[in-house]
Amino acid sequence: MSKMDKKYSNAEITVFWKPDLCIHSRKCFTSLISVFNPGKRPWIDMSGADTRSIMETVTNCPSGALSYRRHDEPVSEPEHTIPGKETVRISLQANGPIQVKGSCIITDKEGKEYQQEGPFFLCRCGASQRKPFCDGSHLKINFQD
Numbered sequence: 001m002s003k004m005d006k007k008y009s010n011a012e013i014t015v016f017w018k019p020d021l022c023i024h025s026r027k028c029f030t031s032l033i034s035v036f037n038p039g040k041r042p043w044i045d046m047s048g049a050d051t052r053s054i055m056e057t058v059t060n061c062p063s064g065a066l067s068y069r070r071h072d073e074p075v076s077e078p079e080h081t082i083p084g085k086e087t088v089r090i091s092l093q094a095n096g097p098i099q100v101k102g103s104c105i106i107t108d109k110e111g112k113e114y115q116q117e118g119p120f121f122l123c124r125c126g127a128s129q130r131k132p133f134c135d136g137s138h139l140k141i142n143f144q145d
Contacts, residue, residue: 010046013068015058017044022065023097023121024136032057062099064119065133088118095144097121099133106132 006017014071028036034048036057046054058066086104101118108131120133124145127137137143 002086008044008046008087012051013070015068018065021063021120023063024061096126096138
């Protein structure tokens with residue numbers, strides 16, 4: 001967890017928020033504003049809805065910035081499709097970034113390496129201030145592809 005990462009808990013689950021992964025799709029607060037309200041601090045209020053509704057909303061986070069862990073389930077191993085090898089899945093989002101699911105190492109143009117655990121998003125529009133990562137700028141510039 002980075003210094004910016006946050007966690008919010010109720011009796012049944014803990015929700016994790018990784019702001020560096022957030023692409024500001026707005027899906028969380030448009031579907032459950034009683035819990036995910038960017039106008040409030042803290043912006044996640046775990047008492048705002050039942051656990052099932054919170055889990056459904058977190059599951060629909062396209063960037064993986066939101067995730068959760070049930071308190072009654074052990075931490076599971078990552079899913080593998082080839083024994084001993086993790087599969088990385090890359091997909092282009094309509095009018096948006098490149099989504100990467102899986103673990104990989106990214107090397108930038110200066111040779112700096114970033115070890116990333118997916119899902120995360122890479123900039124495709126060229127406007128991100130956090131290249132190679134997406135910061136949601138495609139929404140501001142109305143990127144179309």
